[in-house]
Amino acid sequence: AERAEGEEDDVNVWEDNWDDETHESEFSKQLKEELRKSGHQVA
Amino acid sequence: IDNCGSLYHDFLMSDKVAYNYFLGRKAMFDADLNLAEKSLLYAFRNCPADSMSNKRKILIYLIPVKMFLGHMPTSQLLHEYRLDEFQDVVAGVKDGNLAQLDGALAANEAFFIKCGIFLMLEKLRMITFRTLFKKVSQIVGTAQIPLDAFQTALRFVGVTDVDMDELECIIANLIASKKIKGYLSHQHQKLVISKMNAFPTLSGVSSN
Numbered sequence: 568a569e570r571a572e573g574e575e576d577d578v579n580v581w582e583d584n585w586d587d588e589t590h591e592s593e594f595s596k597q598l599k600e601e602l603r604k605s606g607h608q609v610a
Numbered sequence: 611i612d613n614c615g616s617l618y619h620d621f622l623m624s625d626k627v628a629y630n631y632f633l634g635r636k637a638m639f640d641a642d643l644n645l646a647e648k649s650l651l652y653a654f655r656n657c658p659a660d661s662m663s664n665k666r667k668i669l670i671y672l673i674p675v676k677m678f679l680g681h682m683p684t685s686q687l688l689h690e691y692r693l694d695e696f697q698d699v700v701a702g703v704k705d706g707n708l709a710q711l712d713g714a715l716a717a718n719e720a721f722f723i724k725c726g727i728f729l730m731l732e733k734l735r736m737i738t739f740r741t742l743f744k745k746v747s748q749i750v751g752t753a754q755i756p757l758d759a760f761q762t763a764l765r766f767v768g769v770t771d772v773d774m775d776e777l778e779c780i781i782a783n784l785i786a787s788k789k790i791k792g793y794l795s796h797q798h799q800k801l802v803i804s805k806m807n808a809f810p811t812l813s814g815v816s817s818n
Contacts, residue, residue: 581681585704586741586811594705598742599749601766607759610751 627653627664635671638730646675666691674730677703678737680812695721703734706742709768711735737812739780740789742767744809747801753792753808757781757799774799788815 603609612618618626634649650672657665669691673683682704688696695718702711715722715731722728746763747755757777764772772780781801784790791810792803803809 579684580687581676582684583681583811583813585682586680586744592705594707595745595749598745598763598766602746602749602759602762605759605762607756607762608750608752610749 623656627657630656631668631671634668634675638671638675643675643678646671647679650675662691666693669693670725670727674727674734677734678812680815699731699734703738703741706738706740706745707767708735708738708742708764711738712768736780736783736787737789740784740809740812743781743784743790743801747803747808753803753805754798755801755803757801760801 599609621629630649630653634646634653637643637646637649650668654665654668654672657668659665669683669687670693673688673693673696676683677700682700683693683696685697685700688694688700695714698710698714698717702708702714711734715728719728722731742763743760746759750759757774760777760781761772761774764770764777778794778796781790781794785792785794788810789812790801790803791806791808792801794801
């Protein structure tokens with residue numbers, strides 16, 4: 568039988584919430600530090 | 611095949627999977643991402659679970675398409691299908707880390723070229739710029755962001771060949787493709803972003 572959209576559990580296949588900023592990655596922290604060092608306003 | 615009406619139901623599933631695989635590949639190269647996603651996803655879902663190597667072939671095209679639409683493959687998926695070449699590409703795009711993305715593309719260049727997706731993956735730089743700039747604007751925390759702050763971020767990730775004009779060009783393209791809501795002030799050398807949802811989710815942008 569044909570498998571329709573959403574039929575398969577996609578939970579472990581595609582990630583959609585990678586873009587929310589609830590967790591600060593190591594990269595983000597370094598970026599923040601770099602901006603601060605360069606004299607930019609940091610909120 | 612799409613115009614054959616009810617006859618379509620009589621085709622073998624294997625033929626329908628193969629048809630959708632090639633249709634999706636063609637759509638990807640024609641930059642019709644929505645059709646590419648639909649076709650390749652159909653092929654991937656309906657390909658029997660025991661044909662790992664065929665499912666892997668489908669994924670090689672489905673992954674870049676999905677990434678453009680804002681859906682990132684999980685690390686387990688990549689590992690399961692022996693597609694670990696994508697791991698650092700995905701990590702770089704997710705973090706807005708252009709150095710990591712460029713490094714991953716260079717390291718696996720031969721593999722990606724063989725698959726015919728190298729140029730496609732290079733276009734992910736645009737999404738990566740968007741995510742890096744999103745981070746910068748969140749760190750700066752105001753609606754008016756000096757372009758200089760973006761330059762600092764680019765230098766930080768090892769991108770040194772982008773001058774102010776090129777930076778404005780990149781941002782203008784991101785605004786034109788609705789990935790950033792705002793406008794550039796060339797006179798003040800600033801990007802002014804919308805107070806509401808200035809960096810819409812990629813999956814939201816592409817479905818419009």
